[in-house]
Ligand code: 13P
């Protein structure tokens with residue numbers, strides 16, 4: 001690998017102008033026995049070339065089951081790490097190494113380890129949006145799809161630490177009355193939605209339903225007609241009879257919503273700061289078709305996890321898959 005690639009975090013090589021990127025990617029996937037897994041928050045063209053598109057839970061299941069030799073993870077780093085933890089024998093590639101996660105970053109392993117030490121009688125439940133090092137300190141993982149199910153699986157008298165998302169943790173506390181100790185982390189996308197602007201939109205579209213991801217702040221969840229993970233929001237948009245929705249989660253999900261419901265109107269919830277596209281995850285949006293082509297061609301950047309951490313981190317992820 002070249003120094004310039006390492007500096008940028010992705011393969012920055014020109015692509016022959018005669019190559020059709022979509023065709024080129026499909027050909028490399030076939031030649032190399034690879035699979036492309038993409039999260040709903042990816043750009044539409046990436047979702048359309050992926051072998052599988054899903055939410056965090058679907059993607060971890062696919063990563064555990066795939067027969068392919070190479071997994072290209074069109075998502076962010078913690079998702080690719082989860083794939084590597086579950087499939088250590090496979091090569092896991094990420095189109096851009098800088099595709100991190102502000103939520104995962106809000107839970108540094110050394111601080112979390114000392115927090116956990118202070119509460120030795122608590123079971124540790126972590127959202128998958130964490131580094132492998134945090135998973136290695138956890139008893140069970142969850143995603144936004146199965147979080148309630150995982151918490152309800154734990155005996156009522158068992159004290160719980162929930163990390164890292166405070167909004168999801170508080171939401172789960174309100175649903176279960178569990179009074180879990182919640183880590184003070186958050187995602188930069190879901191923290192940014194403006195209640196005021198959402199209510200103004202609702203004034204313009206009184207028939208619209210507000211649908212929100214549980215990573216959103218409390219006041220947004222209070223006005224929401226439906227709260228759910230990305231796949232739950234997508235399913236709701238299909239089964240519900242309304243025709244207009246204000247969608248409070250990352251804007252990438254609108255692609256599948258529009259595809260599944262061509263006659264319905266989906267309006268992305270506006271962020272507080274209208275000068276930026278804050279409802280786009282700046283990490284998810286680092287990926288593009290050119291980087292996917294190059295990552296497949298040069299088989300770099302590869303995601304690895306030190307074996308001692310991987311073995312520990314696999315336990316809570318497998319437990320999550322068993323419990324849900
Ligand atoms: P889900 O995929 O579980 O809906 O989570 C959304 C998210 O923030 C992923 O980064």
Ligand code: SF4
Nearest residue numbers: 101102103187189281
């Ligand atoms: Fe992380 Fe939020 Fe981006 Fe998901 S949307 S990857 S939680 S920063």
